[in-house]
Amino acid sequence: LDLSTFFLGRPLTAPLMNASGVWCNVNGQLHALAESEAGAMVTKSCTLLRRDGNPEPRYHTLSMGSINSMGLPNEGHQYYLDYAERHDYENKPLFFSVAGLTLDDNLTIVAQIQDAYTPALLELNLSCPNVPGKAQIGYDFDALDVILAEISSAYSRPFGVKLPPYFDTAHFDEVADILNRYEKVNFITCINSIGNGLMIDMDSETVLIKPKQGFGGIGGEYVLPTALANVNAFHSRCPKKSIIGCGGVSTGEHVFMHLLAGASLVQVGTALYEQGPEIFVRLKTELATIMQEKGYKTIREFQGKLKTL
Numbered sequence: 414l415d416l417s418t419f420f421l422g423r424p425l426t427a428p429l430m431n432a433s434g435v436w437c438n439v440n441g442q443l444h445a446l447a448e449s450e451a452g453a454m455v456t457k458s459c460t461l462l463r464r465d466g467n468p469e470p471r472y473h474t475l476s477m478g479s480i481n482s483m484g485l486p487n488e489g490h491q492y493y494l495d496y497a498e499r500h501d502y503e504n505k506p507l508f509f510s511v512a513g514l515t516l517d518d519n520l521t522i523v524a525q526i527q528d529a530y531t532p533a534l535l536e537l538n539l540s541c542p543n544v545p546g547k548a549q550i551g552y553d554f555d556a557l558d559v560i561l562a563e564i565s566s567a568y569s570r571p572f573g574v575k576l577p578p579y580f581d582t583a584h585f586d587e588v589a590d591i592l593n594r595y596e597k598v599n600f601i602t603c604i605n606s607i608g609n610g611l612m613i614d615m616d617s618e619t620v621l622i623k624p625k626q627g628f629g630g631i632g633g634e635y636v637l638p639t640a641l642a643n644v645n646a647f648h649s650r651c652p653k654k655s656i657i658g659c660g661g662v663s664t665g666e667h668v669f670m671h672l673l674a675g676a677s678l679v680q681v682g683t684a685l686y687e688q689g690p691e692i693f694v695r696l697k698t699e700l701a702t703i704m705q706e707k708g709y710k711t712i713r714e715f716q717g718k719l720k721t722l
């Protein structure tokens with residue numbers, strides 16, 4: 414079965430990759446992803462300088478997913494540039510996630526990616542919900558417009574954005590209108606975690622994570638319907654851009670749903686955190702079985718072809 418999908422202008426061995434932030438903070442994890450059955454991979458969102466992130470516990474497994482308030486712990490942008498220089502791009506494409514704390518930091522990091530001229534694809538994270546005191550750019554439409562204008566003029570190559578989930582048609586319309594004004598925005602990754610959820614331990618009557626009084630981004634099964642909606646909303650509104658689906662994927666069926674909704678590539682976060690990079694073997698097999706059962710030989714035969722009633 415041809416599992417390849419012609420994203421990035423080249424066939425991938427599988428339309429699967431990690432979600433930024435999961436299994437991609439340090440070299441050992443990045444190496445494990447590079448050796449995995451994933452078709453591509455992305456680095457942890459980086460800031461200009463190294464960050465410890467928020468106090469622990471800052472991640473907790475939930476019955477149907479996860480809650481996290483990591484606080485952007487990362488080794489600093491140079492560490493990931495060094496990795497990007499060593500990465501074997503013939504083996505699999507690499508995405509480079511950036512989440513600078515200020516516009517200037519983003520421009521400084523992007524300028525260094527530009528100068529390093531790495532074949533990595535920039536995924537600009539506009540949706541980190543866990544840096545105390547920092548509102549998400551993805552929910553500030555003026556700031557969104559400004560950063561896309563600035564990055565578009567500072568960076569000469571196509572890039573993508575990692576968006577938070579939206580829950581209102583007017584927001585889908587407004588954000589798509591902004592994105593469509595930037596032809597360099599070549600792909601859109603939907604969605605980041607659903608920000609500022611809260612879960613409770615019944616015995617101790619306390620929250621589950623330490624930062625932000627227990628508030629954190631929700632991932633996993635809980636977010637699948639929201640992820641599929643955002644993938645489909647931007648797929649239909651941004652016909653010239655590729656959509657990378659992210660959110661709620663733990664089986665081949667979920668991968669199939671994201672592709673049917675319009676994704677060209679599918680990221681795995683919570684389930685990868687829990688099961689490790691071996692998960693890509695299972696997801697690939699399960700997707701191939703589904704395609705076989707449905708009589709599809711290639712992804713293109715069903716990608717983006719979700720039917721309405």
Ligand SMILES: O=C(O)c1[nH]c(=O)[nH]c(=O)c1Cl
Binds near residue numbers: 434
């Ligand atoms: O707390 C984090 O590091 C974090 N956690 C998320 O769920 N999404 C993000 O984009 C980031 Cl940057």
